[in-house]
Amino acid sequence: MKNYLIFTATSLVFLYSCSPSKKEFGSEISTDASQILKGKTIFEQQCSTCHNFNEDAIGPNLSGLTRQVETQWIRNFIKNPAASIEAKDPRAVELLAKYKTQMPGFPALTDQDIDALLSYMHTFETLPIPISGDTTSNLIPEKIQDSGIRLELELFAQLPASDTVPPLAKMTKMEPIPGTDRLFINDQRIGLYEIENQQPALFLNLKEKRPAMVSKPGWATGVGSFAFHPDFETNGLFYTSHTEPGGTAPSDFGYTDSLNVFMQWVLTEWKAENPKAKAFKGTDREILRIDNASQAHGMQELTFNPFAKKGDPDYGLLYIGYGDGGTAEKRFAAISNHQGKGIYSSILRIDPAGKDGKNGKYGIPKINPFAGKPGMAGEVLAYGFRNPNRIFWDDKGNLHATDIGQHSIEEINRIEPGKFYGWPVREGTFVINPFGSFRALYPLPEDDAKFGVTYPLIQLEHDETVAVIGGYIVSEGPLKGKFVFGDVPSGRLFFADLSELPNPVTQSWAVTFGGKEVSMKTLVNHDRVDLKFGLDATKKLYIMSKTEGKIYRVK
Template identity: 45%
Template structure:
C-alpha cells in the first residue's frame, strides 16, 4: 500500500496460512464480484498500492497474486485498517512477514467501507499466483552482511528551522523530498512532491513555484516518488534566470523521447523542463518553460528524482553548466523487463549528463557533451547521454571536495549502496545488488556471493553498503563541507529513509574496490536526546538530507513537514 510495505502474503505463503490455520481462504460472498466494486478497487490499488505490489513477483512489498485463495476477507480487511495492531497482537503470519520485510504498512483506517470492499474485489480477480518467482532458494544468502552497524560516539544537535505546510489531510502530511540552494545567494528552497517549491524566507516557507498550476497535466500519484521530482538552479541563475525541474504526467500526455515497445505498459511519464524568468530576483517565479525530454516508465517507482549541477565546476571547466540526471529503472527489472535497464543502449537505470543549452541531441532540445564516455561510439543504439549505468534507483548525486561523484542507489530487497562513479561505469543492476549476484529471471529476493571469475565483468561496486537488517532505503547525503561542525569534517553523512537512522563513513576509507565501514550517529534537539522516529511520530520517517551554499547540512522528514539544521556536533 501507499508509502510502505504491505505485510501480507505472496506466493509460497499458503503453507503458512494452512499450517497456522489463521485464515480460511476465499469464502463465497466475502469478496464482492460486481464490476463497479472491481473498478473502484483497481483505481485505489493503482493509486495507493501499485508502487509496492504487483501480481507477478515481490517488489518493494510482496506480490499479491493468489492472496484471496488462502487469506480470508476479514483478515485482509482488518490488516488494511490497522496493520500495526495485528502485528503487535502476535498474529503468526503478520509477525513472520514483519520480520521479513522489516517495516509496517501505514493504517488505511480512513478508507471507506466501499473502498475496502473494492480492494478486496480487485485482489480477488488475481487468484493465480506465479509458479516459480516466489520460491526461496536455500543456497541464497539470508544475511548478506552479518556484521551490525556500530553506534559511534558522534552526537549532533539539531535545530528546527522551518515547518512546511501540510499538502494533504492524510499521512504523510507533506512529501518534502529535496532541500537545496540558489547559487550566489543564501536562499534555501524546499520541494514537496505534491507540487510546490518553497522559499524559506527567514524560516517561513513561501510558495515560489506551484507545478500543479504551471503544468496542467501534472500528477503526484501513483508512486512513492511521483510528482515534482527535483529542481536545480543553473549556476548562472542570477544572470540567465534558468531553472530546471522534473515532474510526472499521465501516460500518453505527449510523445516520449525515450520509450519502449507498445506491448509494455506505460504507467506515467517523467518530464525534464527548463524554465526561464526575466526576473531572477523576483518572487514568486514568473516565466516560461520548454521541454528538454520526456521518458516513459513501466511503473510508478524509480523515476527521475535527481537533477543537479557539479558545485565544484567553474566557468571554463569542461563540466561547467552540465546537468546530471539520475534516472531509475522505472520498476522494469522487477516487472519482468530487465532488458530495459541492463545496457547503455537504454536510458533507464542510469546517471546521464547533458548540456541543457545545447542542441545536438536526437530531439534537438539539449546537447550531449563531447566528453561523455559514449559520445564517440559508432553504435547508433548507444544512449550517448549516459555517464554511468547499472542502477536500480540513483536517488541522489553528490560530489567530494576532490571532485569524486557519489551516487546513492536504493536497492531491492537486500542491499543499499553508495558508489563513486567514473565515466562509463557499469554498477551491475539488474544482475548485481551491491556486491552480490541477483537474477531478475528468478525470485529477486534471493542474492548470492560473487563468482570467482567476477573480475571479467568489470562492474563498479559500492564503496559502502548495508543490508536490510539495518534499514530499507538509503537516504543519500553529502561530504560535510561546512565550517560550523568540525566533528563532521572528513565524513560523508547519510542515512536510511524508512528507519530514520543516521550514518557516516570516513572519507579516507572510501576507495573503489572495497567497502568502507559504516557507523551510526545520534541526535539531540536543543540538547535533548531524540530519534527522528520519535520526533516525526511515524514508523516511516522518510528522511532526506539537504545542503546550503556554505556546505551546512539539513534533515527533513515528510510525515510532519519539519526542516532541521545540524548546528553543533560533538565526538569525544
C-alpha cells in the same frame, strides 16, 4: 557468508492465516467482471510497485491472500497498517519483521475502491509457495557500529501541509541557489518554496503551471527534484522534474509496446524574468519526457557539478539520476540492462543549452563516454543503477551516487564515466537473476571480471537499512569531512569517510532534541520517518521528514 531460507511453509501460512483450519475466506467478495476490472486498475496504480502474484517482492506475494486471511483484516490493513502494528497484531508485526519496512496506508481509497481491489485479488486462487533456491540473509555479517556521536537538533522550519494525512508535506531536497544564501525546498505535491527567516514562501506553483502533474500514487511521484543553474543570478534558469500520467504527451524515450506506460517524467527549464524576485514570473519549456512503467525509480535527481568553473567542460551541464522505472520487477530486464544503448537505470548528463539531443531541445556533451558512438545513448554518463536517487560530489571533486536496492543490498557508488554498476544482474557484490526470484542472491562467479561490473564503494544489507538516502559532506563538528547519509523509512543515521579506500567504514550516529537523545521515529511521531537531508549556503546540515513536513537544523 551465511545462507538461510528466510521463511518456511509453516511461517508463510502464519503470515496469511492465524487460523488455517478455518473454512476458506473471501466467500463474500464480489466476482462481478466490471468490479474486477476496476480493481485491476487500482492494483496497477497503487500496489504493483511493491506486490505481485508470482513471488515476494518489496512486499509479500498476494496470490491466494483473500482465501487465507479474513477479508476485514485485509481491509483494515490496506487503510491503516500503522494501526495494526501499534495494536501488536501478530500478522502485522510478523510482516514488518520480515520485510523491514512499514507499508504506507491508503486512507484515500474508498470502501468501494477496496471492494474492487479485493475482487481483483480474489481472482488469484493459489496460496503462495516458498521459493526454492539460494535465498539469502546475513550476507554481510559485520554489523554497523555506533560511533557514540550525538548531535543536537533544533526545529528550523515547517512546510505548509499539502495533505491531511502523513506525509503532510513531501520534500525531497533543500539547497541554496549557487553563490547566494537563498534557500529552496520542494514539496512534491506543489512546487518550490523559498525559506526566508525560517518561513516558507511559495516561489513556483508547479501544479498550477502544469495541471497534468500528479503526485499520487507513491512516495516518488510529483516534483521529484530541482536544480538552479550556476549562473541563475544572471540567466534566471532553473530546472525541475515532475510526473504526469502515462500517455499525456508523446515521449522522447520509451520502450516496448508490450509494457504499459504508467506515468511520464518531465524535465522542464524555467527562465525567471527577474532572478531576484520572490515569486517566479517568466517563461518555461519542456526539455525531455520519458515513459515510466511504474510509480517508482524515475527522475529522482537533478544537479550541477558544484566544483566546475566557467570554462571547464563540465560547467553548466545538468546531471540527471534516472532509475529502471520498475521495468526489472515487471520482468523487462533488457530495458535497464542496456549496456549503454538506452537511458534507463542511468546517470545522465546533458547540456540544456545544446540542440543535438534526440528531440533537439538539449545537447549531448562531447565529454560524455558514449557521445557520437553509433547505437549508443550519448546522454548516459554511467549505467546499471536500480534507483540512483541522489548524486553528489565529495570535497575532492569525486562523483558519487546512492542507489536504493531491491530486497537485500543498498549501495553508495563512486561514479566513473562509461562504467556499468551491475543492475539488474548484480545487487551489491552479489549475483541476482532478473528472471528469477529477486529475493535470491548468489556469490560472484570466478570469471566475474569479464562482465565488467563496477562494485559499490559501500554496501549495506537490509537488516541495517532498506532505502538509502544521501546526504552531504559535513563541513564542521564531530562529523567534519564525513559523508552523512541515512535510511528513508526508519530515519537511522550513518556516516563514512569516503576517502578511506577501498572500503570506507560505515558507523551510525544519533540526535538529541531539547537535550535528550531521541529516535527519528519518536521525533516525527510516526513509524515511517521519510528521511531527507538539506544543506544551506553556509554548509549547515539539515534533517527533514515528510511525515510532519518539519525541517531540523543540526547544531
